Amino acid sequence: MKRLLVVDDNSNFSFSLSIGLKRKCYHVDIANDAFEAIDCLQHNRYDVLIADIRMPKLNGIGLSRIASHFYPGIAIILMSAYDFKEFEEQINGLPAVRIAKPFQLSQLTALIEKSGQDAVIH
Numbered sequence: 001m002k003r004l005l006v007v008d009d010n011s012n013f014s015f016s017l018s019i020g021l022k023r024k025c026y027h028v029d030i031a032n033d034a035f036e037a038i039d040c041l042q043h044n045r046y047d048v049l050i051a052d053i054r055m056p057k058l059n060g061i062g063l064s065r066i067a068s069h070f071y072p073g074i075a076i077i078l079m080s081a082y083d084f085k086e087f088e089e090q091i092n093g094l095p096a097v098r099i100a101k102p103f104q105l106s107q108l109t110a111l112i113e114k115s116g117q118d119a120v121i122h
Contacts, residue, residue, distance in 0.1 A: 002112060003027045003044070007037040007051040007063065008079070017050075020105045026112070034058035041067060046074055048112055053080040053087055061090045068095050075115035077108070 004026050008014040011032055018028040029044065031037035033055055041049075049067050051060035064076045076096035078084075084091065084098050091098070097111055 001025060001027050002047040002115075003029075004048045004050060004112065005029050005031060005037060005040055005044075005046045007031045007034065007049065007055070007060065009033055009052065009055045017105075017108075021109075021112075024105070024109055034060070034063040037063055038066060041071060041074075046071070048075045048077060048115055050077045050079065050108070050112075053078050053084075054082065061087060061094065064094050064096050075112075077111050079103075 004021060006014045006017055006021070006028060009032055014030045014032070018030050021028045029040055031040050035058065037049070037051070049064065051063050053060040060078055064078060067074055067076060076094065078091065078096050078098050079101055080087070080098070081101040084100070099108060099111060
């Protein structure tokens, strides 16, 4: 069973997403910001980090850089309700795939199962 860390400052969204992912037989932890996520990463091993790009203090891109540096085996999926082109320069070189909100749970689970392959779902 893959272990996932979902990071989004919208707690209703992350809670709902975690319910759907648990129904698909994933182990899911939730963090409400990047700093809480870093704490989770230090104490647990995750297969996939699923992070919103826009978060206060430290965004999902900064979190992804930290995660990929200290936990090189982790797959990273970046989510955004905004156009990824705004973040293209910052994302460039990150070992992350992207998914645009809103998305179907099946689209996300397909990315989770591919874990690590470059893909973009719009």
